[in-house]
Amino acid sequence: MAKHISNIQIKYILGVIDRWSEKEKLTWDGLCDNVAAGIGKRPTRQSLSSHTIVSECFNEKKDKLKRGDIKITKPANLKVAIQRIKRLEGENKMLSKINDKYLEQFLKWQYNAHIRQVTLEDLNSPLPKKY
Secondary structure, three states: OOOOOOHHHHHHHHHHHHOOOOOOOOOHHHHHHHHHHHHOOOOOHHHHHOOHHHHHHHHHHHHHHHHOOOOOOOOOOHHHHHHHHHHHHHHHHHHHHHHHHHHHHHHHHHHHHHHOOOOHHHHHOOOOOOO
16 A cells, blocks of 8 residues: 555545546546645555555446436425535534544554464455364
């Protein structure tokens, strides 16, 4: 994983991908150009794609753009729109907290695996069959 892109910069990059216009073609070079001003440097395609979360988000957005799944539903009135925004903001905060707890748990597991000298191959290998 590339070490020169911070978590804050990754969150910014994910936001750029999420807000990508359906009128504009999504490419790695286009993404690199669009995030350059926000993170203070122009990352390479390889640097961005080496981060699994960025790569998955990029591929998912690209698939959605190809399928045309991006549909904007307009609420009936302003009051409904405000309620929906508040609900979505609350849901977003809740999911962000859950994600932070999962990240914290993962870091604990990662540390414990490192201390016990458990390799990535050990973690990814299937369990032996018991006969």
